Amino acid sequence: MxxxxxxxxxxxxxxxxxxxxxxxxxxxxxxxxxxxxxxxxxxxxxxxxxxxxxxxxxxxxxxxxxxxxxxxxxxxxxxxxxxxxxxxxxxxxxxxxxxxxxxxxxxxxxxxxxxxxxxxxxxxxxxxxxPISVMVGWKSSGIRSLLDAREKEFVVGATSATGANFIYPALANYLFDLKLKIIIGYKGANEVDLALERGEIAIRGSGTWNDVKADRPHWLAGDKIVILIQNSLKKHPDLPDVPRFVDLAKTPEQRAVLELMGRVAAxxxxxxxxxxxxxxxxxxxxxxxxxxxxxxxxxxxxxxxxxxxxxxxxxxxxxxxxxxxxxPKNIVDLTNAALSRDGTQCEKFTDVKYCAKKKKKKKAKKAE
Incomplete structure (x- = not known):
């Protein structure tokens, strides 16, 4: 690899x-x-x-x-x-x-x-x-392919708007006209996984295939998940039938954006x-x-x-x-356009105990 x-x-x-x-x-x-x-x-x-x-x-x-x-x-x-x-x-x-x-x-x-x-x-x-990054879908939500989100809205869990678990679904929404509702602000990957198991969300925006195997083997043993895409330059040997993110590209510009994502993963x-x-x-x-x-x-x-x-x-x-x-600037502009949409804040969607605490903005000191 x-x-x-x-x-x-x-x-x-x-x-x-x-x-x-x-x-x-x-x-x-x-x-x-x-x-x-x-x-x-x-x-x-x-x-x-x-x-x-x-x-x-x-x-x-x-x-x-x-x-x-x-x-x-x-x-x-x-x-x-x-x-x-x-x-x-x-x-x-x-x-x-x-x-x-x-x-x-x-x-x-x-x-x-x-x-x-x-x-x-x-x-x-x-x-x-x-590590090969993967987007994981919870089977009971009905999703079987990422492109299923063209016809039906699916909820995605993410930690922040700067992390891969937001970036990948946001790109998919923009490039492929999907209906992914991204919830940002979960405390961490564990909280996203728990939300997936509770049925609160349908998709984990990103995580590594190795972590799925090591930390959530019961997901695989119980046939609870479907791997929707793998973000990589080459496919993982375990996932020969799972498309790479870049495999969904239909235009040279889309391919360039998703190849950039693959290099980031590498x-x-x-x-x-x-x-x-x-x-x-x-x-x-x-x-x-x-x-x-x-x-x-x-x-x-x-x-x-x-x-x-x-x-x-x-x-x-x-x-x-x-x-x-x-x-190149045209690829930067396309990627930024895809990432410019904010997700729904975690505390507006779920129990706040699963959400990261917002930092209070420091008030400017009054000039004496």
């Missing part, structure tokens, strides 16, 4: 490979006195958090100097809060690694509000997995470090990441957690993000 890109070795990386021992010693000396902090841009317990923690447990041994590696969560706005902090206020020494949303590059390309970073200037380290659960980090440290982090992906104990732990290891290197991610932020 790897989507490999040919990326020529940069002059900087080549120079490091040929560098004198003193340079390598400097990297070892730096990390030997430092602690690496992996900042996860989402809340604890989800796919991003679990993947980051498993990787972090095996990563430090391959970094020169063998530093301790700790994990912290800094959730908010689909990792935007953490990314803005790292880019503008975080250290640029390679001591902080961001485990952020796959949507950073796309959000920037679309000119979304609240972006205070340049995704292409981050130093991308790698991704352990390229970015997976990425690791990156800040801009302007010394090249030799970036190389050391990328090399350590690649070694971790091959580590026997890492792979064994991942297998126990039913994680499907399918890595991309930092160089591959760097090239993908650089291309993504240069998405």
């Amino acid at each position: 790897s989507h490999r890109l040919f990326v020529p070795l940069s002059l900087g990386a080549a120079a490091i490979l040929l560098a004198p021992p003193a340079l390598a010693d400097a990297v070892s000396d730096f990390y030997g006195k430092k602690e690496i902090t992996v900042v996860v841009g989402t809340s604890s317990g989800g796919s991003y958090d679990t993947t980051a923690r498993v990787t972090a447990r095996h990563f430090g041994q391959y970094v020169p100097g063998k530093p301790a590696v700790i994990v912290q969560n800094r959730p908010g706005a689909s990792s935007r809060v953490a990314a803005n902090w790292l880019y503008n206020a975080g250290p640029r020494d390679g001591s902080i690694i961001g485990a952020f949303s796959q949507t950073l590059g796309m959000s920037q390309a679309l000119g979304q509000r609240g972006i205070k970073y340049d995704a292409a200037r981050f130093n991308w380290i790698g991704t352990p997995i390229q 970015i997976g659960r990425p690791w990156l470090t800040n801009r302007d980090v010394p090249a030799e440290r970036v190389t050391a982090l990328r090399t350590a990441f690649d070694a971790t992906m091959k580590d026997v104990k890492f792979r064994a732990e991942a297998k126990k957690l039913k994680m499907e290891i399918d890595p991309l290197t930092g160089a591959e991610l760097q090239a993908m993000v650089a291309e993504m932020v240069k998405t």
Whole structure:
């Protein structure tokens, strides 16, 4: 399932490979006195958090100097809060690694509000997995195909208007003239899943196929769900008869938009470090990441957690993000048009205990 890109070795990386021992010693000396902090841009317990923690447990041994590696969560706005902090206020020494949303590059390309970073200037380290995102329908609702929503309204659960679980159904509505009613503001994926089981909603806007198998096996055993689409560049071996999102495209413009979504999905659960980090440290982090992906104990732990290891290197991610932020204007405009419609707020639809609390806007201080 790897989507490999040919990326020529940069002059900087080549120079490091040929560098004198003193340079390598400097990297070892730096990390030997430092602690690496992996900042996860989402809340604890989800796919991003679990993947980051498993990787972090095996990563430090391959970094020169063998530093301790700790994990912290800094959730908010689909990792935007953490990314803005790292880019503008975080250290640029390679001591902080961001485990952020796959949507950073796309959000920037679309000119979304609240972006205070340049995704292409981050130093991308790698991704352990390229999970296949799927849209799940609850069978008792009557849905069997996503295009059934051309004739009948189906309710979709989502967490926020910036996440994939809103973006995919919103795109489907606009591109294919569907009748999907999107409810935004659920606290998290668990709350969306519970709403699905209660019959409150008919569709989960997005989630990974691997998480369905690992966390909701009773859905499959009880024949309770239908996989409506998979958002990926290639089909998952388990889902040969489930269409890819891009397979629904009827025009070149629709195809370009949905291929962009497929590339976003391929970015997976990425690791990156800040801009302007010394090249030799970036190389050391990328090399350590690649070694971790091959580590026997890492792979064994991942297998126990039913994680499907399918890595991309930092160089591959760097090239993908650089291309993504240069998405042509006509594709940007079409995508933004599709995403410009707001969903129904969660608290207007269901018991507020399932909804994320709205942040109170700070009142401007009166001038004294």
